[in-house]
Amino acid sequence: MISLERFAPGKRGGVAAVALISVFALAGCETAGDMMTSAKETVTGAVSGEETVEVGGAPMYPSRNIVENAVNSKDHTTLVAAVQAADLVETLESPGPFTVFAPTNAAFDALPAGAVDTLLEPENKPQLQKVLTYHVVPAAVTSADLRTMIVDDGGRHAITTVSGGTLYASQQDGKIMIEDEMGHVGTVTIADVYQSNGVIHVIDTVMLPEN
DSSP states (O other), rough: OOOOOSSSOOOSOOOOOSSSSSSSSSSOOOOOOOSGGGGOOEOOOOTTOOEEETTTTTTOOSSSSSHHHHHHHHTHHHHHHHHHHHOOHHHHHSSOOEEEEOOOHHHHHOOTTTTHHTSSGGGGGHHHHHHHHTTTSSSSHHHHHHHHHHHHSOOOOHHHTTOEEEEEEETTTTTTEETTTTSSSSEEEEEEEEETTTEEEEESSSOOOOO
């Protein structure tokens, strides 16, 4: 088992080698709709004519599943690599629906030096799976729904993830914030990236469960 004490608040800032590609998009959170409008650029799919959201320099097609879209984002190669190492590809390609909070490569780079390499070691697969599924909720949640739940819960909404852990959603200056059990707080930078089996919300911080 990996001790997550090394990931405690205040210890971030090393270079996390390797890649943990977009596997965090595993499950759903609950509902999310219009977080960070400026980041929700829509473009027309060149081939299909679908209206898409651009993530990592690539259009995300609503007709494709989480994995099929994630592999094309240059900002999520670490997440994708992690999903593959954790044997979660088949899960994320299943019907779902899922809501995934997908950390960017920069978010992984902010972890302590060596943290990603350690998680990717074969003997640590159970821990890697737990970290990744901590970013997923088994339901399709739009940002609008999530905002409503935050207000209904008095400003802080608890989200139970696929891993069994809890994330906390709140709002600050019009942005949706996500906090993990370790006290790390991240921002949803691109919301409502629709998939055939759910929705992805891009975040700028890796969420870590308490144990």
